[in-house]
Amino acid sequence: MDFRKTEFIRSAAGPEGFIRDGLPQVAFAGRSNVGKSSVINRICDRKNFARVGSAPGKTIHINYFLTDKRLYLTDLPGYGYAKVGKDERDRWGKLMETYFAEPGMISFGILVVDIRHAPTKDDVTMYRGFQRTGCPCMVLANKADKLKATQVEESLRCIRDTLKLSEDTLLLPFSAEKGTNRDVLLSTIEKSLGL
Ligand code: GTP
Numbered sequence: 001m002d003f004r005k006t007e008f009i010r011s012a013a014g015p016e017g018f019i020r021d022g023l024p025q026v027a028f029a030g031r032s033n034v035g036k037s038s039v040i041n042r043i044c045d046r047k048n049f050a051r052v053g054s055a056p057g058k059t060i061h062i063n064y065f066l067t068d069k070r071l072y073l074t075d076l077p078g079y080g081y082a083k084v085g086k087d088e089r090d091r092w093g094k095l096m097e098t099y100f101a102e103p104g105m106i107s108f109g110i111l112v113v114d115i116r117h118a119p120t121k122d123d124v125t126m127y128r129g130f131q132r133t134g135c136p137c138m139v140l141a142n143k144a145d146k147l148k149a150t151q152v153e154e155s156l157r158c159i160r161d162t163l164k165l166s167e168d169t170l171l172l173p174f175s176a177e178k179g180t181n182r183d184v185l186l187s188t189i190e191k192s193l194g195l
């Protein structure tokens with residue numbers, strides 16, 4: 001698998017845009033600004049590839065990136081941005097609901113959280129959403145570069161407790177900024193998809 005060979009395929013605003021070609025999809029969900037697009041950029045080792053940091057909460061789209069013609073990295077729209085109005089929140093809810101309800105959409109779920117903060121209620125709901133699909137999932141604790149090494153263990157424990165992760169669920173400290181644990185993430189994705 002060459003994760004550097006990743007191309008943008010399309011943006012879906014609704015079910016008519018969903019990709020259903022049978023290739024596995026690795027779905028990235030998480031709060032707005034937590035770094036989902038940055039994680040995807042880091043996976044592909046590209047800068048400014050998946051769009052980073054512009055107008056949080058405004059792009060209610062699912063973005064599909066095809067890696068090595070073998071799997072999709074699916075960038076889901078973020079949630080929890082305070083300034084989002086009701087219409088946008090409704091649009092987000094409808095899009096996510098249809099995506100999560102359709103069987104076979106998600107092959108591997110990655111919930112991205114901020115390692116510095118306890119997961120929010122929305123994070124817990126999102127994680128349950130992944131679980132309900134029955135697909136394997138993991139949690140990526142991003143922005144690890146912002147914590148002192150001595151704080152990491154305690155933060156991970158808090159995240160594990162709040163999300164009630166089972167012992168065999170991978171919770172990986174990560175830094176999209178520095179590339180920390182990129183190799184572990186890539187091998188986990190490959191293994192979970194049997195590639
Ligand atoms: P939405 O698309 O709005 O849902 O946000 P997102 O989750 O895709 O976040 P995005 O990748 O746009 O990153 C948000 C901000 O966090 C940007 O300013 C990034 O540079 C920063 N960021 C992302 N990952 C890291 C990281 O690992 N460390 C640090 N220090 N900053 C990061």
Ligand code: MG
Nearest residue numbers: 036037051052
């Ligand atoms: Mg993004």
